[in-house]
């Protein structure tokens with residue numbers, strides 16, 4: 001066999017044990033365009049060959065790991081279909097032969113010609129696993145207790161804002177269906193529902209969608225998102241400035257995961273889902289009302305500058321640490337440079353100087369980089385979310401107020417993968433974003449008072465580079481948590497050998 005001319009997937013299939021050859025790998029492929037988006041600012045995914053070689057060195061099996069975990073924020077359309085299992089025996093009996101062939105492993109997403117029409121991933125809440133009679137302790141208390149247990153004291157959410165499905169007990173699992181069209185997603189959902197033959201019912205669903213035209217890749221406030229996910233050993237080659245993190249921080253049982261788990265849980269990951277509503281007109285009004293006063297900038301540019309300092313990046317994605325007063329779209333679109341910073345500069349006091357980037361900036365709060373010595377390698381997540389909801393309407397723009405019409409709600413369907421929720425998402429939210437005592441201020445984008453009350457005024461310093469002591473008070477939350485749940489995204493072999501009967 002002349003390996004050099006054999007596509008990676010054929011080699012992978014030939015080399016994998018039986019559980020790693022789901023028929024989805026073998027089914028007819030009709031794709032000529034990617035189901036993923038690829039804005040220039042975002043790190044490119046490794047090619048199938050690069051990933052095969054890196055994963056072989058690290059002992060990662062990319063045909064066994066569900067595809068959403070490592071690929072980041074690149075989905076075009078994605079449906080989160082939350083379900084209740086009403087007949088667990090029937091459900092389990094359909095999982096192996098019916099659903100498993102549809103589940104998309106990482107290896108399949110890396111080249112267009114191996115991508116399915118719709119990528120399918122599946123994850124379970126603790127309640128869902130219990131319903132399936134899976135009683136093993138996966139070693140994560142946050143997962144075991146469910147997100148509702150974290151709601152006020154840890155995450156700082158006001159419970160009354162939660163979607164009733166997240167506050168209730170009906171969510172047993174979630175299908176994540178990603179494609180380039182909503183029609184494809186809906187067709188795959190119908191196929192799954194037919195296969196599951198009435199064993200599940202819909203508990204709730206949320207349709208995510210990349211924003212249109214030149215806003216593709218940008219979240220609803222307008223900022224390019226998904227640039228600074230960590231590089232994972234065994235998967236991606238690090239770009240300049242990108243932190244390299246052990247796979248075990250995201251995948252159970254891999255190097256860096258120190259918790260004892262049931263053997264079948266290996267190569268699964270905990271998925272923290274959050275429906276985060278964004279009050280875009282209110283955010284825009286705040287920026288205009290509190291625009292900075294750099295004499296070299298126009299009023300609009302001064303409003304943009306304030307937003308960039310709250311986020312830590314300009315809307316283009318250029319980091320304010322590298323370009324503090326003017327946006328630099330060329331830098332933003334260059335993955336070799338757009339993540340290559342750590343907040344330190346020659347002759348610069350990292351502990352007091354906020355001229356480049358405020359301590360409170362969302363980017364800095366959620367990853368302080370050189371602000372911690374040694375640089376933190378314990379508290380990382382892979383963000384894999386997608387915007388949801390329509391663009392701001394003219395009426396909302398005119399009134400500067402978000403509509404109360406539920407069909408006009410917009411925000412971020414936030415997804416974070418980690419092997420330890422209390423060290424990952426929950427840590428970042430509680431101990432960094434919500435913690436005014438940690439690098440001085442509450443995150444102006446996602447921070448709350450940490451006690452479960454909405455719209456508690458926050459007073460970050462450092463937003464105005466001309467006078468870092470100036471307090472610009474934020475009276476209301478621009479991001480409102482509508483709730484969420486913690487899930488376990490099992491490996492393909494776990495679905496076949498443990499969850500299916």
Ligand code: HEM
Nearest residue numbers: 219223224225226227228276363366367412428429446479
């Ligand atoms: C609606 C809510 C949110 C919005 C609009 C938002 C927006 C953004 C944007 C625009 C970036 C910069 C792009 C990038 O570097 O990838 C970013 C980075 C980041 N965000 Fe968020 N985010 C939200 C929620 C969250 C939450 C809930 C967390 C975790 C608790 C989080 C953690 C992070 C992390 C870790 C980074 C990268 C920091 C770095 O490595 O430098 N974000 N976010």
